[in-house]
Amino acid sequence: MSRKTASLDSRDSYVTADGRTIGPAVMEMQNITLRFGGVVAIQDISFDIREGEIRAIIGPNGAGKSSMLNVINGFYHPQEGHVIYKGEVRKPLKPYEIAHQGIARTFQNIALFKGMSTLDNIMTGRLTHMKTGMLAQALWWGKAQKEEVENRAFVEQIVDFLEIQSIRKVPVGRLPYGLQKRVELGRALAAQPSLLLLDEPMAGMNVEEKEDMSRFILDVNEEFGTTIALIEHDMSVVMDLADRVVVMDYGRKIGDGTPDEVRSNQAVIDAYLGVSHD
Amino acid sequence: MPAEFYYGVEVFLNGLMAGVMYSLVALGFVLIFKASGIFNYAQGIMALFAAMTLVGFQEGQIPFAHLINAVFGTEVHHFGWTMPTFLAILFALGMMLLFAFLVERLILKHLVNQEPIILFMATIGLAYFMEGFGDLMWGSNVKRLDVGIPQGGNFWIEENTAFLGGEEFYGFYLDTLDIYATVIAVVLVISLVLFSQYTKTGRALRAVADDHQAALSVGISLRGIWVIVWAIAGFVALVAGIMWGAKSGVQFSLSLIALKALPVLMLGGFTSIPGAIVGGLIIGVGEKMFEFLIGAPLLGGATENWFAYMLALMFLVFRPQGLFGEKIIERV
Numbered sequence: 001m002s003r004k005t006a007s008l009d010s011r012d013s014y015v016t017a018d019g020r021t022i023g024p025a026v027m028e029m030q031n032i033t034l035r036f037g038g039v040v041a042i043q044d045i046s047f048d049i050r051e052g053e054i055r056a057i058i059g060p061n062g063a064g065k066s067s068m069l070n071v072i073n074g075f076y077h078p079q080e081g082h083v084i085y086k087g088e089v090r091k092p093l094k095p096y097e098i099a100h101q102g103i104a105r106t107f108q109n110i111a112l113f114k115g116m117s118t119l120d121n122i123m124t125g126r127l128t129h130m131k132t133g134m135l136a137q138a139l140w141w142g143k144a145q146k147e148e149v150e151n152r153a154f155v156e157q158i159v160d161f162l163e164i165q166s167i168r169k170v171p172v173g174r175l176p177y178g179l180q181k182r183v184e185l186g187r188a189l190a191a192q193p194s195l196l197l198l199d200e201p202m203a204g205m206n207v208e209e210k211e212d213m214s215r216f217i218l219d220v221n222e223e224f225g226t227t228i229a230l231i232e233h234d235m236s237v238v239m240d241l242a243d244r245v246v247v248m249d250y251g252r253k254i255g256d257g258t259p260d261e262v263r264s265n266q267a268v269i270d271a272y273l274g275v276s277h278d
Numbered sequence: 279m280p281a282e283f284y285y286g287v288e289v290f291l292n293g294l295m296a297g298v299m300y301s302l303v304a305l306g307f308v309l310i311f312k313a314s315g316i317f318n319y320a321q322g323i324m325a326l327f328a329a330m331t332l333v334g335f336q337e338g339q340i341p342f343a344h345l346i347n348a349v350f351g352t353e354v355h356h357f358g359w360t361m362p363t364f365l366a367i368l369f370a371l372g373m374m375l376l377f378a379f380l381v382e383r384l385i386l387k388h389l390v391n392q393e394p395i396i397l398f399m400a401t402i403g404l405a406y407f408m409e410g411f412g413d414l415m416w417g418s419n420v421k422r423l424d425v426g427i428p429q430g431g432n433f434w435i436e437e438n439t440a441f442l443g444g445e446e447f448y449g450f451y452l453d454t455l456d457i458y459a460t461v462i463a464v465v466l467v468i469s470l471v472l473f474s475q476y477t478k479t480g481r482a483l484r485a486v487a488d489d490h491q492a493a494l495s496v497g498i499s500l501r502g503i504w505v506i507v508w509a510i511a512g513f514v515a516l517v518a519g520i521m522w523g524a525k526s527g528v529q530f531s532l533s534l535i536a537l538k539a540l541p542v543l544m545l546g547g548f549t550s551i552p553g554a555i556v557g558g559l560i561i562g563v564g565e566k567m568f569e570f571l572i573g574a575p576l577l578g579g580a581t582e583n584w585f586a587y588m589l590a591l592m593f594l595v596f597r598p599q600g601l602f603g604e605k606i607i608e609r610v
Contacts, residue, residue, distance in 0.1 A: 096500065104496075125496055
């Protein structure tokens, strides 16, 4: 394979085998250590996420993957190390400010507004792009109306893209699990994020739903050029999707590279299959 | 048709309008409960405080006059001017917005992630504080609130419906104030519904009501939303305070209308705006019709005082989530 690896300087760009351009690093994690009291959830981990790539974080249960996603996201503030986002060291944020920096996410256990329709759920993803004041909205005054209509049109594109036209008016609480996951992806996409975080996007899905979701993730990456970082249990899925993979175990990084490199890494094999102690 | 029948219709209409007044109060509860899961014990006092503030501005009362007089030995009570009603309403509204901001800043901010019961206790404290603060600020005397809505029976309706019955029927007696209140409440509810359905902020309000974590993840500031919710609840309290204050005077008992809102909420469900409306109408019509058909002729009257609570109790037994509330399902 002609794909280059993490050893490449993070400021360079390169072109993948399937013709996508992978840009310089949009986010760099430098020597991140995260503790909860005496428990060390993440220990001295460094890696980067490049513009336009699909980056996966994998590892067995309790490896610290979700903690890592929360650090990337800004929910957790690491005790040591820096998060460099768009070339600057990121300062601690308030939870609601996270979405305003251009990072959108989905959750392992879906966090949708169950009582609201599919459209309304995806519209909430546009909140960070809507600027008119409350009074103007209340009066449905010129600019507010125009903004509402424009954003609604944008949301319709996403609805088309994710092929969920038929459920746009249905309250999401009534939808099957796979579709809810898709709506959640739609809401994250509506924010037009520069980095999209997916927390176990295939968890609990059947084979068909997994294939659909994989297709959407690839399409999002290809058509919108969205940078995606995802956590996943299912090894086979990750190996097909990701450009590069970080492998974690017990809060440490044990592998980093292309799927092929990671697959042949002895530490990774040990972590997943166990080591015989004889 | 016998005159009795038309009296029945009149009682029904009056019940509907009384129900709208209950709904107005219940609405304030629902708004806050939906958005933050807090049962706001202070809603009744908020209505009273809003009405007192309105009267105070209207009549040019000096705030804390008694306190100032006691401390400095002066004798001041009024600024000496009166304010047009419309302007006074705007000022009172500004006061309720300031109140919402302070509640978030001084109370809610410090109680994030606490148990609902603790937040509930905080609103009880808030209610007693507001009660004392309101009296200190505007005096505890009974005040007359005149916002320019005529009171008493509406002659036009009475004259034009008199032909319906026979000799003994003189037309429907409907209070003009109640008619105004109904129209205002309907407009208020429709605009609230439109606001929450078709605007960014409205959508954010519903999002927060639905799931806090998810709301944060799409960039909604919970604290900002709470200020907005309390401000809207304050606005609704002001409207309820104006209507009830104009009807029965601005005095402490005004805050007890909140008690009448409780059965309304149990019927309609704590989480449903339409529920608050329908619940209020059912209670209003129910208690008037019960009194008319059963209470007065068979039970010696005065059933209006307890009918609403009885109905609420029955609902608690058979349908605890109310007519429109979300069904409480606990997965184990």
